[in-house]
Amino acid sequence: MTHDGLKAIDRRAFLSGTTGALAASLLPGSATSGDAKRRLVLAETQASLVGSGHPKTRVWSYNGTVPGPELRFKQGERLQIEVENRLPQETTVHWHGIRLPNAMDGVPHLTQQPIARGGKFVYAFDLPDAGTYWYHPHMLSSEQVGRGLYGPLIVEEREPIRVDRELTWVLDDWRLRPDAQIDDGFGNMMDASHAGRIGNTVTINGRVPDTVAVRRGERIRLRLINAANARIFGLEFAGHEPIVIAYDGQPVDPHRLKQRRLDLGPAMRADLVIDMMGKPGERFTLTDSFYRRQAYKLVDLVYGSESLRETRLDATFALAANTMPEPDIGNAVRHDIVFQGGMMGMMVERQMGGGSGSGMGMGGMGGGMGSMRDMMHSGRIWRINGVAAEGHVMKPMLTLERGKSYVLAMTNMTAWPHPIHLHGHSFRVISRNGAPTRDREWLDTVLMSSRERVEIAFVADNPGDWMFHCHILEHQAAGMMGVIRVA
Amino acid sequence: MHKLIMAISMMLSLAGSSAARAQGQTEALIYKNPSCSCCDAYADYLQQNGFKVTVRETHQLAPMSRKAGIARDFEGCHLAHIDGYVVSGHVPVSAIRRLLGERPAIKGITLPGMPLGSPGMGGAKQEPFTIYEIGDGAPKVFAKE
Numbered sequence: 001m002t003h004d005g006l007k008a009i010d011r012r013a014f015l016s017g018t019t020g021a022l023a024a025s026l027l028p029g030s031a032t033s034g035d036a037k038r039r040l041v042l043a044e045t046q047a048s049l050v051g052s053g054h055p056k057t058r059v060w061s062y063n064g065t066v067p068g069p070e071l072r073f074k075q076g077e078r079l080q081i082e083v084e085n086r087l088p089q090e091t092t093v094h095w096h097g098i099r100l101p102n103a104m105d106g107v108p109h110l111t112q113q114p115i116a117r118g119g120k121f122v123y124a125f126d127l128p129d130a131g132t133y134w135y136h137p138h139m140l141s142s143e144q145v146g147r148g149l150y151g152p153l154i155v156e157e158r159e160p161i162r163v164d165r166e167l168t169w170v171l172d173d174w175r176l177r178p179d180a181q182i183d184d185g186f187g188n189m190m191d192a193s194h195a196g197r198i199g200n201t202v203t204i205n206g207r208v209p210d211t212v213a214v215r216r217g218e219r220i221r222l223r224l225i226n227a228a229n230a231r232i233f234g235l236e237f238a239g240h241e242p243i244v245i246a247y248d249g250q251p252v253d254p255h256r257l258k259q260r261r262l263d264l265g266p267a268m269r270a271d272l273v274i275d276m277m278g279k280p281g282e283r284f285t286l287t288d289s290f291y292r293r294q295a296y297k298l299v300d301l302v303y304g305s306e307s308l309r310e311t312r313l314d315a316t317f318a319l320a321a322n323t324m325p326e327p328d329i330g331n332a333v334r335h336d337i338v339f340q341g342g343m344m345g346m347m348v349e350r351q352m353g354g355g356s357g358s359g360m361g362m363g364g365m366g367g368g369m370g371s372m373r374d375m376m377h378s379g380r381i382w383r384i385n386g387v388a389a390e391g392h393v394m395k396p397m398l399t400l401e402r403g404k405s406y407v408l409a410m411t412n413m414t415a416w417p418h419p420i421h422l423h424g425h426s427f428r429v430i431s432r433n434g435a436p437t438r439d440r441e442w443l444d445t446v447l448m449s450s451r452e453r454v455e456i457a458f459v460a461d462n463p464g465d466w467m468f469h470c471h472i473l474e475h476q477a478a479g480m481m482g483v484i485r486v487a
Numbered sequence: 488m489h490k491l492i493m494a495i496s497m498m499l500s501l502a503g504s505s506a507a508r509a510q511g512q513t514e515a516l517i518y519k520n521p522s523c524s525c526c527d528a529y530a531d532y533l534q535q536n537g538f539k540v541t542v543r544e545t546h547q548l549a550p551m552s553r554k555a556g557i558a559r560d561f562e563g564c565h566l567a568h569i570d571g572y573v574v575s576g577h578v579p580v581s582a583i584r585r586l587l588g589e590r591p592a593i594k595g596i597t598l599p600g601m602p603l604g605s606p607g608m609g610g611a612k613q614e615p616f617t618i619y620e621i622g623d624g625a626p627k628v629f630a631k632e
Binding site for chain 2: 183189294
């Protein structure tokens with residue numbers, strides 16, 4: 001076959017027997033706490049993603065590293081960062097998951113003018129909630145995030161839980177050519193109309209991982225961030241029983257993984273507590289099995305010879321609640337939201353009874369799939385309530401009254417999963433396919449399966465125009481975004 | 488484990504190839520997105536029309552189509568390798584048979600845009616399908632069906 005090079009990279013990346021990446025290299029550079037003004041400089045650089053024996057990859061970076069520096073603050077502190085753009089494109093920085101003032105949200109043209117080439121912008125806002133967040137551009141984001149622009153933003157609890165070690169893993173998925181350079185076919189319609197730009201090389205903190213050294217008895221808090229454009233991870237921890245303590249930065253009643261797997265769509269985060277109770281010298285594989293027939297080994301946990309303790313650490317790991325107002329669901333105003341489009345979208349719409357229930361009809365789809373090619377030419381492939389967005393500035397799809405409670409009843413009337421992100425707010429997921437959720441988890445990005453119905457509830461307490469979009473960045477660029485106004 | 492699976496599937500396809508040759512069947516190796524059911528339906532369609540079909544899943548269809556010489560605006564949603572040619576998208580077997588019979592000096596053929604009514608897509612045909620040659624120059628029409 002003609003694509004052997006790609007396959008070689010595939011195998012190299014997914015099997016990675018040789019890099020010998022140590023736990024130390026899995027720690028991103030960190031820039032710790034304090035109110036002092038800091039800087040993020042965006043520039044092209046080279047990164048050793050695939051490891052020694054392979055060329056370095058030309059990437060775009062914050063402060064010269066992929067991921068960008070781990071920004072750490074304490075809950076209640078003020079973030080103040082000057083961003084300087086030395087890239088060949090305009091950019092913005094979005095602080096994903098943070099409930100901040102609208103003008104600091106980093107959405108080009110909607111909340112700020114783009115940061116020009118050579119330009120600077122100062123972001124300054126308070127951090128009301130503890131948790132695991134991240135930052136990334138919101139401009140041409142398929143390419144900019146796809147070239148390596150992202151970093152973790154950790155807001156520590158005022159009284160952190162007791163663990164022996166804390167790890168942050170920023171997961172990413174790159175589409176590399178055989179020479180380890182980024183495939184520059186951004187914005188193609190194949191990716192946009194299917195599952196997005198899923199790559200062939202998965203990294204943890206900017207390296208194809210090999211092993212992570214652990215000790216028997218050690219309690220680790222693992223902060224997971226999915227920074228990939230499109231890949232959904234389904235992580236299975238053989239031989240271990242991770243406890244979820246937070247999703248998207250927000251505390252949840254601690255519980256074991258459902259179906260023993262953690263599904264993490266693009267932009268989603270999870271905090272896990274893992275007691276390492278294997279024996280010295282043992283080795284366990286962490287597998288990603290989301291795309292069932294393409295399961296692969298992500299990394300091995302390798303126990304050293306020394307034990308830290310023989311029984312589980314006896315300490316609580318429940319986190320204190322954050323500061324979100326509780327929605328009054330009984331009196332909430334309901335809005336229906338339907339997601340449509342993409343490959344096989346017509347088929348699903350027919351099966352699910354069209355979009356007629358919402359009164360939004362089929363948008364411009366009257367011509368049927370015969371017009372799929374026209375749709376793909378125009379790049380407007382996905383619709384929210386019948387509208388395919390072009391750019392970030394548009395008429396709000398909803399205007400919500402500030403301070404009121406709302407339920408958004410969302411239907412994924414497409415053949416594909418979508419991680420749906422609301423800016424400026426966290427919301428409770430109250431039901432899936434009509435059944436109440438057990439944890440009523442607070443999220444800012446909810447993964448919806450094909451044909452799934454999900455209800456979310458929140459208080460619209462943050463004034464401004466907020467993006468509401470699919471975080472598969474190629475879907476977002478191909479129309480799957482809208483604006484929700486809180487006024 | 489992954490390596491092992493690759494090795495096994497390679498053995499199977501080799502075994503398949505001699506069996507196919509014994510029956511005089513033409514082999515088709517289809518690369519498709521893991522989640523796309525229309526492409527599965529297309530694989531069934533080729534199988535029903537006498538091809539010996541092997542399906543492989545990949546997320547790399549866009550770069551693979553580029554590498555096969557298919558311009559961005561002309562790609563179909565899956566990529567088949569048939570007897571030295573690439574066949575992109577939901578191309579009817581009549582066009583494939585003509586391609587294999589005439590054996591022109593091109594890389595293959597493509598039906599862009601997943602038109603309604605084409606094999607595997609379902610629905611009613613809206614207009615004739617325009618199938619293009621994949622070659623080095625500007626895309627030329629191979630057939631209208």
